Amino acid sequence: MKKFDPKAYKQMVKEYQENDNPTGWFDSIYTDAQGDYKAVFWSDLEPSPYLVKWLKENLNFSKQKKAIVVGCGLGDDAEALSEYGYEVIGFDISQEAIKLCKKRYPNSKVTYLVADLFDYDKSWLQNFDVVYECNTIQVLPGKYRVQARKAISSLLKNQGHALVSCRSRNKGEKENDIPLPLDYDEINKFVIDDYLEEISFLAYDDTQVPSIPHFFAIYKRNEK
Ligand SMILES: C[S@@+](CC[C@H](N)C(=O)[O-])C[C@H]1O[C@@H](n2cnc3c(N)ncnc32)[C@H](O)[C@@H]1O
Numbered sequence: 394m395k396k397f398d399p400k401a402y403k404q405m406v407k408e409y410q411e412n413d414n415p416t417g418w419f420d421s422i423y424t425d426a427q428g429d430y431k432a433v434f435w436s437d438l439e440p441s442p443y444l445v446k447w448l449k450e451n452l453n454f455s456k457q458k459k460a461i462v463v464g465c466g467l468g469d470d471a472e473a474l475s476e477y478g479y480e481v482i483g484f485d486i487s488q489e490a491i492k493l494c495k496k497r498y499p500n501s502k503v504t505y506l507v508a509d510l511f512d513y514d515k516s517w518l519q520n521f522d523v524v525y526e527c528n529t530i531q532v533l534p535g536k537y538r539v540q541a542r543k544a545i546s547s548l549l550k551n552q553g554h555a556l557v558s559c560r561s562r563n564k565g566e567k568e569n570d571i572p573l574p575l576d577y578d579e580i581n582k583f584v585i586d587d588y589l590e591e592i593s594f595l596a597y598d599d600t601q602v603p604s605i606p607h608f609f610a611i612y613k614r615n616e617k
Pocket residue numbers: 416419420435436437463464465466467484485486487490508509510511526527528529532
C-alpha cells in the first residue's frame with residue numbers, strides 16, 4: 394500500500410484539473426490502496442449517520458423504491474440504503490472502487506457499476522426515488538461542479554429525494570482548497586437552478602480535530 398502524502402495528493406489533483414481532466418485521477422486513490430480498502434484515505438468505512446437517521450425516520454418510504462448512490466466509493470452508504478429496503482445502484486467512475494465494493498460485500502444486493510455521472514445510462518434519467526451524493530461535487534473543479542449538480546438532480550423522479558452531503562465553507566473563503574467545499578449559494582442551486590424543493594438543511598461541524606464544517610441537505614423534486 395502507498396503511504397498517503399497530502400501535499401503530493403493536492404499537487405496531483407491540481408495538475409489533472411489544470412489539464413482539464415478532472416476525473417482522471419480518482420482510480421489512482423483506490424489502486425494505491427492495493428486491495429486494502431481500509432487504506433482509502435477519504436472513506437469513513439461506515440455509512441453517514443445523517444443518512445442512517447433519515448432512513449430510520451422514513452421507514453415507510455423505502456418500499457419497492459429505487460435509490461442510486463453517486464460516486465459510491467467503497468459502498469457504505471449504498472449498503473445502508475439496501476439494508477433499509479431500497480433497490481440500490483452504487484456507481485463510481487473508478488473501476489478499482491467498484492472492484493473493492495464487490496470484494497468487500499460479496500453477497501450484497503446492491504448493483505455496483507462503473508459509470509460516469511457525466512455520461513450515465515439514459516434509462517437512469519428521472520428514474521430514482523432517492524439519489525444520494527456524498528463528497529463528489531467538492532472534488533471537482535469549476536464547470537464540472539455545475540454539471541455534476543445538474544446530473545444529480547436529473548436522476549430524480551418526481552417526488553423523489555436527493556440527499557446531499559459535503560464539506561462547507563463561507564463564501565469567499567478557502568477558494569484554492571482541494572477538496573473545495575461548497576458554500577451556501579452553490580449548494581442552494583439545487584433549489585434556484587434545478588427547481589428542487591428544500592426539505593431540510595443542516596450545517597454542522599464534524600467530529601474530527603480540528604472539526605470540519607459540513608452541509609447535509611435534503612431536496613425533493615416536487616412537480617405538480
Ligand atoms: C471524495 S470521494 C467520496 C466517495 C464516497 N461517496 C464517500 O463518501 O466515501 C468521490 C468519489 O466520486 C467518484 N467520482 C468522481 N467523479 C465521478 C463521476 N463523474 N462519475 C462517477 N463517480 C465519480 C470518485 O471516484 C470517488 O469515489
